[in-house]
Amino acid sequence: MGTLLTTPVLTDKQFEKISSLVYEICGINLHVGKKQLANSRLSKRLRILGMSAFDEYLEYLAGNPQEVIDMLDAISTNLTSFFREPQHFDHLSKVIIPRLVSERGRDAHRRLRIWSAACSSGEEPYTIAIVMKREIEDLDRWDAAVLATDINTRMLETGKRGEYEETRLKTVPPAVRQLYFDCIVPKKPRRYKVKPEIRKLVAFARLNLLEDWPMRGKFDVIFCRNTMIYFDKPTQSRLVNRYYEKLNKGGTLFIGHSESLTGIKHQFKYIKPTVYEKARAE
Numbered sequence: 584m585g586t587l588l589t590t591p592v593l594t595d596k597q598f599e600k601i602s603s604l605v606y607e608i609c610g611i612n613l614h615v616g617k618k619q620l621a622n623s624r625l626s627k628r629l630r631i632l633g634m635s636a637f638d639e640y641l642e643y644l645a646g647n648p649q650e651v652i653d654m655l656d657a658i659s660t661n662l663t664s665f666f667r668e669p670q671h672f673d674h675l676s677k678v679i680i681p682r683l684v685s686e687r688g689r690d691a692h693r694r695l696r697i698w699s700a701a702c703s704s705g706e707e708p709y710t711i712a713i714v715m716k717r718e719i720e721d722l723d724r725w726d727a728a729v730l731a732t733d734i735n736t737r738m739l740e741t742g743k744r745g746e747y748e749e750t751r752l753k754t755v756p757p758a759v760r761q762l763y764f765d766c767i768v769p770k771k772p773r774r775y776k777v778k779p780e781i782r783k784l785v786a787f788a789r790l791n792l793l794e795d796w797p798m799r800g801k802f803d804v805i806f807c808r809n810t811m812i813y814f815d816k817p818t819q820s821r822l823v824n825r826y827y828e829k830l831n832k833g834g835t836l837f838i839g840h841s842e843s844l845t846g847i848k849h850q851f852k853y854i855k856p857t858v859y860e861k862a863r864a865e
């Protein structure tokens with residue numbers, strides 16, 4: 584292995600190999616415009632491995648399944664925030680939860696399942712859990728859970744820890760911060776940890792959306808936001824139809840602000856932009 588003095592250059596051919604591998608494994612469509620980004624993100628892997636050229640890296644990648652995971656961790660875009668696209672959490676608070684409470688609030692077994700299907704570093708599933716806790720008075724008597732999955736192992740580790748720098752909490756209203764976060768480092772840069780009562784509602788697991796889904800039960804709500812945008816239409820179409828199957832009747836699918844189901848054949852009812860529902864009766 585050579586020592587790295589300058590940033591290695593990813594040739595078109597090498598980029599093609601990487602992008603078809605990434606597409607094959609996780610559906611992310613790295614078009615030519617992403618070459619520079621891939622070059623800089625993967626250069627970090629080469630630096631860590633003490634390699635100086637992408638040919639050497641590609642050879643290593645071919646024989647090391649763990650490096651495939653690390654490569655995907657390096658290449659994926661994980662931008663997220665608490666209460667991102669707040670209109671979805673308004674809809675959850677004002678429409679979905681009141682409806683579920685009125686339908687199931689008196690059942691002996693009150694089940695509520697929400698899936699954050701590409702949860703990144705945990706801000707989305709924790710926001711969902713906070714809304715559940717805030718809106719359902721007797722939540723302790725419900726069998727309620729948020730499943731948080733992603734392909735990126737580093738992001739999942741951050742999510743599981745539930746610790747965030749203060750700057751990441753700027754979209755959290757002060758009253759919510761006060762109620763659901765503990766300040767664990769009071770000196771600047773301050774750090775906060777999601778309170779145990781919220782953390783216990785969220786289960787993190789690695790899941791590649793393109794592979795089989797091991798969960799047996801169905802969900803009341805699925806969040807798949809700002810992820811399908813990286814997939815091509817056939818992949819989006821397969822995914823949207825699998826989400827339909829995985830939802831309970833009347834269940835809701837939230838997608839990201841720049842995504843739409845236009846051009847995809849599906850059975851969802853359009854509620855408003857980025858919000859879709861499965862029929863109540865089939």
Ligand SMILES: C[S@@+](CC[C@H](N)C(=O)[O-])C[C@H]1O[C@@H](n2cnc3c(N)ncnc32)[C@H](O)[C@@H]1O
Pocket residue numbers: 608609610611659660661662663664667700701702703704707732733734735738790791792793807808809810813839
């Ligand atoms: C931009 S983030 C979106 C996070 C969050 N849903 C939000 O809207 O704030 C996209 C996430 O999709 C994940 N991802 C990409 N391809 C995936 C796949 N095939 N299976 C599971 N997760 C995937 C990435 O690791 C990344 O964390």
